[in-house]
Amino acid sequence: MVGEDHKNYLLLTVGYLKGKRVHACVVHLEIINEKIWIHEDGLEDGIALDLLMAGIPKNKIVLGFHPPEVRPLTEFAVN
Numbered sequence: 001m002v003g004e005d006h007k008n009y010l011l012l013t014v015g016y017l018k019g020k021r022v023h024a025c026v027v028h029l030e031i032i033n034e035k036i037w038i039h040e041d042g043l044e045d046g047i048a049l050d051l052l053m054a055g056i057p058k059n060k061i062v063l064g065f066h067p068p069e070v071r072p073l074t075e076f077a078v079n
Helices: 047-053
Strands: 008-017 020-032 035-041
Touching: 035 047
Parallel strands: none
Antiparallel strands: 008 020, 020 035
16 A cells, blocks of 8 residues: 555555454554655564665664664664
8 A cells, every 4th residue: 555645655455364354554664754664664684674674774774663762773864
């Protein structure tokens, strides 16, 4: 799913599992100030690895699911 502004990208899981309804956000990316913010990452290996393999440098990826005080401890952009 892509937002109308083409700055929000979602990967959702929707359906039924063992008779229970499932609706969850697996991945949420947002483009803010020419950087990719990862707000939610429920993939086993992480979407950041896929972005790096696609040629996007670490200084253009923000791990937004981490609190601001933790982000400087990563190798990725802070904001």
